[in-house]
Amino acid sequence: MLDIKFIRGNKDVVQEGAKKKHMPFDVDALLVVDEKRCALLAEIESKKTEQNQFSEKIVNVSNPAEKMKLIDEMKVVKENLNKKEEEFKLVISEWQKLMIQVPNVPDISVPEGKDETENQQIKTWGEIPKFDFQPKNHIEIMEGLDMIDLERGAKVSGFRGYFLKNEAVILNFAIWQFVFNEMMQAGDFIPLLTPSLVKKETLLGTGYLPQGEEDLYKTQDGTYLVGTSEVPTMSYHSDEIIPAEKLPIKFLAFSPCFRREAGSHGKDTKGIFRVHEFYKFEQVILCEANHEESVKYHEELTKNAEKLLQVLQLPYRTLLICGGDLGLGQVKKYDLEAWVPSENIYRETHSASYFHDFQTRRLNIRYRDQDGKLKFAHSLNNTALATPRILVSIIENYQQVDGSIKIPEVLQKYMGGKKIIGPKKV
């Protein structure tokens, strides 16, 4: 959510921002409603002043007849007030509806573009592996080593269901250990194991609702399954005033993640690249309300993730996300994509964005500034690592001609020194 005062004073900036994000939003329409709201509010307030003054009089009058007369007079004032308040209810609900739809203004450095096809590659790292054999995809490799059961996954869980088996499980645990240890060394992150079942407000607060309803699983109790631990983690400090000296607060959050993938029908229907449930370590930062701070930590979060891919020796590239591919609240976003040999392309593994105070305004997360003023903090987040998706890249890049998989060096110590998975004995 943006500050209405900011919107009033910078209506062109906000409108241009929406345009850059290719989001249909009419700032003028909002401002018309806002004006109505302000006018009605002023009217109601002056009527209430009158009412309050009358109340005071009524209290101080001892003569019963006079008191009755005043009360009768008040009834008229009250009736008028009620009418205005009914009117106001309609206006305010319209206003609120519009307010939560105002897109945050993208940074000046965000490139123009209508959708993901116009994102800009700004960096590549690592050497794309050359195989002297036809590389298999992760499904073939994993099935060949009895590491996955997709058929039974579908039988038990439905479309996009999967079982990881045997070494895949060990590898997965090794990755978690690795990520956790690396990240804990990387900085002052507070490890957090979060709920994955959350209340609606958390999703509104982080900006996943109202727009993203169809991609969320909802329970019969009105709660939702999160698509990322960013949601509970950001909500952790909601409605709080954080002591300024505690900022920045950095979380390394972990949770299962659930996504309906409603907008991705027919995409990546095989394997474990796109699944309905997965696990993710997420980096979340709350910092002072200052653009430079946000930028600084955005780069830091991105570097942390890059470091993990580099240590895993996975070739990747960094994308600067264009306006049309940004979310409602995002100011700027980098995606990291790791190399997938079977498809001969890079595919997304990380997404780093910052929001300024868009989320904290909705979640009411504040701190007291040096000059004693309460301010909404800034928020940012980035993936640390998600499984099983990262397995796709690891397994495909590390595959051997005999169908076995070399284990990335940094993971070996988490797998009892094992250096290779397979090949399967016949």
Next chain:
RNA sequence: GGAGGAGUGGCUGAGUGGUUGAAGGCACCGGUUUCGAAAACCGGCAUGUGGGAAACCGCAUCAGAGGUUCAAAUCCUCUCUCCUCCGCCA
């Protein structure tokens, strides 16, 4: 799942229809005192929003939403959260 109890400012805690944004205490900030500190004493101390150059003034806020009333922290309804007891349970 059943039966009860509770939710007031940074904390504690009074307040059960009428100058209550809310007593008292603690914490915090300023001052007096002191060589300095502690103690004591004096003063200040919520947030949001509208107006104003400012002083200051209006409105709202006592978990949240709605209702009753001329008037609600106080009465009624629903929701949320917490506590106690019983049942069930990884």
